[in-house]
Amino acid sequence: MASSAPLRALQWDIQKQLHLLSEEQLYSLASSLEDERGLEVPKVTGTNEPELFEFIVDYMKSDQLRTLEDEGMSRLLIIKDKIDELKSSKGSESDMDTANNGKDVSGGSSMTEQVSGLVRLTDVTALLPRRDFKMHGGVISDASSDMSYNSVCKQIDEGLKEKFSESEIIRTVLRMIKPGNFKDMLTNKDDLTVAELKRFLKSHMRERSSTELFQELSNAKQHDKETPQQFVYRLMGLKQKIISASQHGSEFNYDKRLVQGVFLHTLYQGLNEKNGNIRSDIKPHISDLTVTDDFILELVTKSANEEAERQKRLSTVYKHKLLTVSSSQSQEDSEKSYDTLHKRMEGEARANRTALMELTAQVAALTENLEKMMRHPAAIESQTATPLMNVEVSDKPVSKRRCDDCIQRGNQDCCHCFRCGQAGHRAVGCLKKGTKVGNGRRSLVRDNQ
Secondary structure, X not given: OOOHHHHHHHHHHHHHHHOOOOHHHHHHHHHHOHHHHOOOOOOOOOOOHHHHHHHHHHHHOOHHHHOOOOOOXXXXXXXXXXXXXXXXXXXXXXXXXXXXXXXXXXOHHHHHXXXXXXXXXXXXXXXXXXXXXXXXXXXXXXXXXXXXXXXXXXXXXXXXXXXXXXXXXXXXXXXXXXXXXXXXXXXXXXXXXXXXXXXXXXXHOOOOOXXXXXXXXXXXXXXXXXXXXXXXXXXXXXXXXXXXXXXXXXXXXXXXXXXXXXXXXXXXXXXXXXXXXXXXXXXXXXXXXXXXXXXXXXXXHHHHHHHHHXXXXXXXXXXXXXXHHHHHHHHHXXXXXXXXXXXXXHHHHHXXXXXXXXXXXXXXXXXXXXXXXXXXXXXXXXXXXXXXXXXXXXXXXXXXXXXXXHHHHOOOOOOEOOOOXXXXXXXXXXXXXXXXXXXXXXXXXXXXX
């Protein structure tokens, strides 16, 4: 294994030599490493010299070399020999040009020394430590997102202000997107620009319009479990979203002073009745549209802390006594309530068991009577007029009412009037009720039977 100190020294020496090479020489050196690294070498366009430099440096620091037995020392030596070869070829060409020109002026040597001492701006940029463009806040997937669209746009704009290229920003945003259909679509799209990427992100992340956000800011109010500070944070976030949406080409552009005025008015009117002291403190500043967010937050926090300290001081003794008394009574009340509940549950269980047993006995009796009726169908008509349960059957024959003639003849089916003995009507509608024709004699006959 090669020691780390000589290896780092060799890497640093190669990096210093790379700064002296031209863009064509860097491209030639990077092309010799293309097959080993498996990546495409940036094309020579006049502005890709830093990318060629980073390509070679990344190869020297890659894990591909670290995993070798000598930690890549042999490969680094080969790269150094290649650089020396390129420098020697460049020196021979410059000597030939000097000989052909034949210009040996006395002041020319000093001028050449001064010119050779100058360093190009691109070389100085490559020497300086360059940090990569990074974004923070979470990841974006096909179904959800950990960060808002405004946060993504703000970080992209900051990267453009810091002179990061659009390709670097797009690569960073793509690294934040989880694998899926959305990432595949962006990766396979040709000539993707930052403006197009913003439009795709806005549609994918379902960003609300400035009108919807302004309506929500106008109607916002403090929730029951929301502290005054959290309510202020929510309103500030809505205000920033409205301003950002207006700046990024929304359907309606709201003026900052208008949004600030609605923000202050909603803050004053949206606080609930428990925060009357805070409303009193911020009321003098409602009409001032130049008031800053940090001043409003500091004022709300100070008022909330003072009110909390006041309530704590006034209720300390009372709460202590209340807790002491309730702790002794709560145990007794809980034991009594448990005993009462246990007794009530036992009584209900016994009542339910008794009712269930009675119901089972009735069902069994009904089932038994039904089976008897099914076994003796002829006896159904004689038992329909009597209850099925607890029936006492008498041995006395049942006799029907008949007229005198039918009684004397022994005819059981009588269709005559019981009073007069004529057919066609009943005793109820008989016109001979005054005559003792029917019931008097019939009752005597029945008594003799």
